Amino acid sequence: GQQLNQSPQSMFIQEGEDVSMNCTSSSIFNTWLWYKQEPGEGPVLLIALYKAGELTSNGRLTAQFGITRKDSFLNISASIPSDVGIYFCAGQRKSGGSNYKLTFGKGTLLTVNP
Amino acid sequence: DGGITQSPKYLFRKEGQNVTLSCEQNLNHDAMYWYRQDPGQGLRLIYYSQIVNDFQKGDIAEGYSVSREKKESFPLTVTSAQKNPTAFYLCASSKGQAYGYTFGSGTRLTVV
Numbered sequence: 001g002q003q004l005n006q007s008p009q010s011m012f013i014q015e016g017e018d019v020s021m022n023c024t025s026s027s028i029f030n031t032w033l034w035y036k037q038e039p040g041e042g043p044v045l046l047i048a049l050y051k052a053g054e055l056t057s058n059g060r061l062t063a064q065f066g067i068t069r070k071d072s073f074l075n076i077s078a079s080i081p082s083d084v085g086i087y088f089c090a091g092q093r094k095s096g097g098s099n100y101k102l103t104f105g106k107g108t109l110l111t112v113n114p
Numbered sequence: 115d116g117g118i119t120q121s122p123k124y125l126f127r128k129e130g131q132n133v134t135l136s137c138e139q140n141l142n143h144d145a146m147y148w149y150r151q152d153p154g155q156g157l158r159l160i161y162y163s164q165i166v167n168d169f170q171k172g173d174i175a176e177g178y179s180v181s182r183e184k185k186e187s188f189p190l191t192v193t194s195a196q197k198n199p200t201a202f203y204l205c206a207s208s209k210g211q212a213y214g215y216t217f218g219s220g221t222r223l224t225v226v
Binding site for chain 2: 009031033035040041042043044045048088090092102104105106107
């Protein structure tokens, strides 16, 4: 199955720094989603984007739905130790009937040094 | 509170044995999914179900089986035919519309 190209694969940053990660695809998506997964747990939805060009914030997190509908980025400002985890992008589009298939990137592992 | 529950959290299996992972949701979601997660591999789709008594193979269905007899439940059986079953397994559900998925907390399966 198709996967999104998510980069970077991993990041090691100092507390207080800003972080940026992105996802690109050769296919168009109707929705872009960003999830965070902490060790030993399931992914939790951070931000959902529904329109091309949409810019949405959730606290220190900001994400954008690319104009071409083929890409998205996530920024984290002023990182803190609890931001540690794996961040996944996901693109969603209708795959038939009422099912909206979700395609995931391989994740960005974020480590924050205090 | 509504949610999706996976059990057990940790599971150990001897080679050659089948094992069933439980996934229950009370979100009234129509669609349910099973993913496998290995380090550096991201999430890979095993099986999914859009409606009761119907399910489809995902990208890596070989060695796995599922059933969907009730809307709330979507158990996954890892059979002895699965060559490398040690992994973290995630169950998810969705409304079937463009709202993304809700994930369970996962089951870590180890073959000993």
